[in-house]
Every structure is written in structure tokens, then in C-alpha cells.
Amino acid sequence: MGLLSILRKLKSTPDQEVRILLLGLDNGGKTTLLKQLASEDISHITPTQGFNIKSVQSQGFKLNVWDIGGQRKIRPYWRNYFENTDVLIYVIDSADRKRFEETGQELAELLDEEKLSGVPVLIFANKQDLLTAAPASEIAEGLNLHTIRDRMWQIQSCSALTGEGIQEGMNWVCKSVNSKKK
Amino acid sequence: MVSNCHFVLEMLGYIWQYIYTSFLRYWLKWLLRQATGKCELQRICSGYKPGASRTTKAEYSLRSSKNKVLRGALESSKDHLEQCVDQIMKEKHVKAQIDPMFKGSLHICLLQITGYSSLYTSVEDLRKEVFLSEDPQHEAMLFKLWDLLMPEVKLESRITKQWGDIGFQGDDPKTDFRGMGLLGLINLVFFSENYTAEARQVLSHANHPKLGYSYAIVGINLTEMAYSLLKTGALKPHFYNAVQGAPELTHFHQLYCYLAYEFDKFWVAEEPESIMEFNQYREKFHNVVKTHLQDPSVCLRLTSSN
Numbered sequence: 001m002g003l004l005s006i007l008r009k010l011k012s013t014p015d016q017e018v019r020i021l022l023l024g025l026d027n028g029g030k031t032t033l034l035k036q037l038a039s040e041d042i043s044h045i046t047p048t049q050g051f052n053i054k055s056v057q058s059q060g061f062k063l064n065v066w067d068i069g070g071q072r073k074i075r076p077y078w079r080n081y082f083e084n085t086d087v088l089i090y091v092i093d094s095a096d097r098k099r100f101e102e103t104g105q106e107l108a109e110l111l112d113e114e115k116l117s118g119v120p121v122l123i124f125a126n127k128q129d130l131l132t133a134a135p136a137s138e139i140a141e142g143l144n145l146h147t148i149r150d151r152m153w154q155i156q157s158c159s160a161l162t163g164e165g166i167q168e169g170m171n172w173v174c175k176s177v178n179s180k181k182k
Numbered sequence: 183m184v185s186n187c188h189f190v191l192e193m194l195g196y197i198w199q200y201i202y203t204s205f206l207r208y209w210l211k212w213l214l215r216q217a218t219g220k221c222e223l224q225r226i227c228s229g230y231k232p233g234a235s236r237t238t239k240a241e242y243s244l245r246s247s248k249n250k251v252l253r254g255a256l257e258s259s260k261d262h263l264e265q266c267v268d269q270i271m272k273e274k275h276v277k278a279q280i281d282p283m284f285k286g287s288l289h290i291c292l293l294q295i296t297g298y299s300s301l302y303t304s305v306e307d308l309r310k311e312v313f314l315s316e317d318p319q320h321e322a323m324l325f326k327l328w329d330l331l332m333p334e335v336k337l338e339s340r341i342t343k344q345w346g347d348i349g350f351q352g353d354d355p356k357t358d359f360r361g362m363g364l365l366g367l368i369n370l371v372f373f374s375e376n377y378t379a380e381a382r383q384v385l386s387h388a389n390h391p392k393l394g395y396s397y398a399i400v401g402i403n404l405t406e407m408a409y410s411l412l413k414t415g416a417l418k419p420h421f422y423n424a425v426q427g428a429p430e431l432t433h434f435h436q437l438y439c440y441l442a443y444e445f446d447k448f449w450v451a452e453e454p455e456s457i458m459e460f461n462q463y464r465e466k467f468h469n470v471v472k473t474h475l476q477d478p479s480v481c482l483r484l485t486s487s488n
Contacts, residue, residue: 027357044309044361046406047351047399050460071351073396077458 015062018177019084023110024091025103026070029126032160033091034067037170042161047071051081059174065089075106082115086180087122087173094125094133094157104143111148120152120176122169129159152176203246220281221274223252227287232426234419235478240291241418249273255292260300260428263292290426297428298421302412304431308365309409313356315340320364323371324355330374331385331397349388349397358399365409366402372435373401373442380439380486384446393450395457404441407468408434416475423481440484441471 022030031052035042038054048069056063066081068074088110092103107123110116123145125136136157140146145155154172158165211222218225222243230236244252251273255266267289270276276284313320321340328337331348338344341353350358359366374381388397411417412434420437421429448467454460474480 026351027360042361044406044409046361046366046403047358047396049396049400049403049464050458050462052461071396071399073346073351074457077456080458 015057015060016177017062017064018086018173020063020065020087020089020173021081021085022065022067022089022091023078023106024070025093025096025099025106026072027096028070028091028093028103029124029160030067030070030091033089033124033126033158033166034065036160036163036166037063037065050074058170061174061177063170063173078110079113079115082113085116085119086177087120088116089122089124089169089173091124091126091160092139093127094136094139095127095130097132097134100134100139100142107143111151118151120173120180121148121154122173122176123153123155124160124165124169125155125157126160128157128165129161152179207246221276223270223274223288224276224281224284227284227291228281232287232290233478234422234480236287237291237294237422238419238478240288241295244295256295258292258296260293260296263289263296266292293428294422294425297425298415298418301421301429301431301434305365305409305412305434308368308431309361309363311364313359313364313367315354315356320367323367327367327371327374330371330378331382345398347389348385349395349399349401351396351399355398358402360402362402362405362409366405369405369408369435369438369442370398370401372432373439376435377439377443377484377486380443380484384442387446387450393453395449395460400445400460401442403464404445405438407464407471408438408441411471411475416472419475419478419480420482423479424483436484437482440482443484443486444471 022034024030026047031045031048032042034052034054035045037056048067050069052067054065054067056065068078068081090107090110093099096103111121123139123143125134125139127133134142136155140155145153154169154176156165156169156172158169160166214225215221220228223240226236226239226243230239241256244256247253251266251269255263255270258266267285270288271278271285278285315321325337328345328348335344335347343353345353345355352358385397387393388395388400408417417437421433425433445464445467448470449463452463452466454463471482474482
């Protein structure tokens with residue numbers, strides 16, 4: 001990198017801040033995803049009591065990612081974090097078929113929330129590294145995603161463990177923020 | 183200006199440190215050796231009381247030694263340590279008749295130093311062991327935890343919402359062990375078994391409708407705290423003071439008990455707004471523990487108020 005481009009970088013406006021809310025049932029992989037985004041070690045993760053927040057730079061954005069614990073007991077607190085959300089990322093454990101219904105219900109309730117109306121939603125069909133994982137297409141169908149009309153949405157298969165698919169998902173997040181601003 | 187000054191001072195600090203460790207330290211050691219007739223390790227062993235202040239200095243002295251025998255002692259296995267001490271005495275011309283305490287003192291220092299690394303290895307092995315519902319021993323531990331904490335209540339089935347009553351997230355605890363593996367479960371069981379009254383008291387606080395938290399997953403989180411403190415070496419002063427020999431797994435479980443009991447006290451005293459504040463208060467508590475560990479006389483023992 002030449003001196004000029006460094007100077008240009010210093011002069012350019014600070015990164016635009018984006019508020020991203022990371023939700024989903026417990027054991028879906030939200031914290032692993034968050035740490036993977038921040039390029040941190042993912043081998044010592046424990047269940048999230050409360051929430052974690054991290055800021056990540058990406059494509060000229062400063063992404064402030066809020067990872068909220070998914071256990072049933074603290075789901076009532078989710079709504080405290082809705083305000084000013086730019087993008088919602090909903091994480092699903094694609095191998096936990098027994099809880100597809102529960103996760104679908106939670107997602108449907110989120111999409112009905114007034115404070116989240118129009119907010120683009122990215123669904124991560126996580127844990128694709130597991131043999132028993134359902135493909136994204138099957139999950140999309142099960143969740144009736146095609147009936148969503150009031151916002152941009154996308155489903156992306158990924159593995160927070162290996163990092164596969166995450167970049168693609170985040171590209172969509174940045175794109176959707178850009179097109180929302182226009 | 184201020185930052186410039188700061189920078190210069192920092193540079194001077196580095197230069198001084200370089201000169202000290204590469205030249206001055208050795209001249210100083212040589213001078214002291216001539217004046218006292220004792221080598222640095224002897225001066226450390228006779229000049230400091232047993233515990234962290236002695237062992238930390240001995241560890242530094244051995245690690246920065248130019249002599250392979252001295253540095254090699256740090257990597258030695260437990261059974262070879264006595265031989266190592268003999269070799270070191272030979273290298274350093276230490277006469278047992280003149281300094282009869284030296285051999286025993288250095289042996290204990292070495293047991294503590296090498297024991298800390300092997301403790302980390304054993305802890306890491308347990309952490310890497312995944313909880314398996316197919317393993318009857320793992321399952322038995324889980325049921326034992328329930329019985330110790332909830333002696334009056336029977337579990338209706340293996341998969342049940344009741345697990346939430348002792349602070350697991352869902353109806354099957356197996357997904358909650360995650361990055362801490364079996365280590366998290368063993369710590370929980372150890373606390374309930376060896377400090378049953380205290381564990382039940384902590385559980386009753388955790389189940390408070392307003393000030394409560396999830397007992398088991400906070401416990402697993404505190405196992406992570408104990409684990410990372412061990413990994414970074416922050417627990418050295420504690421173990422050097424608490425165990426006059428090689429620390430064992432039980433000493434690590436004891437430390438977990440201290441954290442679980444003290445965190446609860448801290449949480450209750452701080453009265454956080456809600457469970458959503460957990461990570462903030464965890465960090466605050468973490469800093470309190472790290473401050474304790476700065477004290478060379480630190481010894482983190484659970485002392486019950488009961």
C-alpha cells in the first residue's frame with residue numbers, strides 16, 4: 001500500500017455503523033458465529049448468559065453485532081435489543097430437527113414484531129458440517145420463508161465451526177444495508 | 183508531546199531491560215556469589231519463605247539460566263526431579279553439609295513448577311473430553327449432580343424441563359457443556375459433593391425470581407474462567423502457596439469451588455438489574471480475582487460463612 005492510499009484512508013469518512021442482532025435458540029451457534037466473525041478462538045465457548053457484543057470491520061462498515069443468549073428463560077429479554085436494528089441474523093441448528101418447530105415459531109414471532117418491521121433478515125442454516133444437518137432448502141420450505149413479503153430475506157447454509165458460508169452471508173448483509181440506504 | 187515522552191521512556195525501559203538481562207544480571211550474580219559464597223538458587227531458597235515468592239523467583243532463575251541442566255529441570259518429569267536437584271547441586275557446587283536445607287527446598291520448588299504444567303495437561307484432557315449420553319459414566323455423573331442438588335425431587339425422565347431447575351438451558355444438559363466438556367460437569371459435581379450446603383445455598387440464590395441466574399451454565403462459565411486463568415499461568419502464585427508439592431486435579435476443582443461460591447456472593451452483593459448484565463459482572467469479578475492473584479501471598483480458599 002502506498003503512502004497516498006494510506007492518507008486517503010485517513011481522510012475518508014469513518015465507517016458507517018450497522019447494528020446487527022444475532023438471535024436463535026440456545027445451542028444454535030450464535031456465539032461461535034460471532035467469534036468466527038471477529039477471528040477469535042472458538043474452542044472454549046460456553047453457553048451465553050445474557051449477551052455478547054463485538055464490533056467487526058467489513059466492506060467499509062463497522063458492524064456492531066449483538067449476540068443474545070437463546071435459552072427460553074431469557075428470550076423475553078430479546079425485545080430490549082430490537083430498537084434501531086439494521087439487520088437481523090437468525091441462526092438455526094440444522095441438525096436439531098426436533099426443535100425445527102420451536103425455532104420456526106420464534107422466528108415467526110420476531111417477524112411480527114413492530115420494532116423489527118422491514119428489517120432485512122438473514123437465516124443461517126448452521127452446522128452444515130454435521131452429517132445429519134438438513135439442507136437449507138428443506139429448512140426454507142419448513143419455515144415457509146417464501147411467504148415473507150414485507151422485507152428482504154436470505155437463507156445461507158453455513159458452518160460456524162469451519163467458517164464455511166459465513167462470508168457469503170455477511171456479503172448479503174452488507175448488500176442489504178446498502179440497498180436499504182438508497 | 184506527552185505521548186512522545188511516553189515513547190522515549192518506554193524505549194529507555196526496553197534498553198535497560200536488555201542491558202540488565204544480557205549483562206548486568208550476570209555480573210551482579212557473580213558479585214553476589216563471591217560475596218555470599220552462595221549461588222542465586224541458594225540465596226532464593228534461604229532468603230524467601232516457602233510459597234509463591236520463593237518458587238516464582240526460583241522459576242525465573244532456572245528459566246533464564248545459561249546452563250542446560252538448570253533449564254532442563256523445568257521440563258523434567260516428576261520422578262526425575264530428585265536426580266535433577268542432585269545434578270543442579272553438582273553443577274553449582276552446592277555442598278549439602280554446608281546448606282542442608284537447599285536440596286529439599288529446591289525439590290519442592292521444582293515439584294510445584296513442573297506440577298503446574300502437568301496439571302494444565304490433565305485439565306486440558308478433561309476439557310477436550312466431550313460429554314456423551316451414550317457413556318454410562320457420564321450419565322451417572324449427571325444424575326449424581328441432580329441428586330446432590332435436589333435430594334427431595336425425583337427426575338421424571340432423562341430428557342425433561344426439570345433440568346432448568348438447576349440452571350441448564352433446555353431439557354437435555356448435554357448441549358450445555360460445549361467448550362468445557364467433561365471438565366465443566368466434574369467441577370459442578372465436585373462442588374455439590376464436597377460443599378453440599380454451600381452449593382445448595384448458591385443454587386437457592388440462583389433460583390431467586392429477580393436476582394437469579396442459571397446455576398449450571400454460570401458454573402460452566404466459571405469453569406472457563408478457572409481454565410483460562412490456569413492456561414495463562416495466572417494461577418501460579420495461588421498453587422505455589424496452596425500446595426507444597428505438585429498440584430493435582432482436586433486442587434483445581436477446589437479452586438473452581440472458590441470461584442463458584444465467591445461469584446455468587448459478589449452477584450448477590452452487586453444486585454444487578456437482570457441476568458442480561460451477566461457478562462459485565464463476570465468481567466468485574468474476573469478483575470477482582472486477577473487482582474487477588476497479583477498478591478504474592480494469595481491463596482484462594484473457599485471459606486464458608488455457615
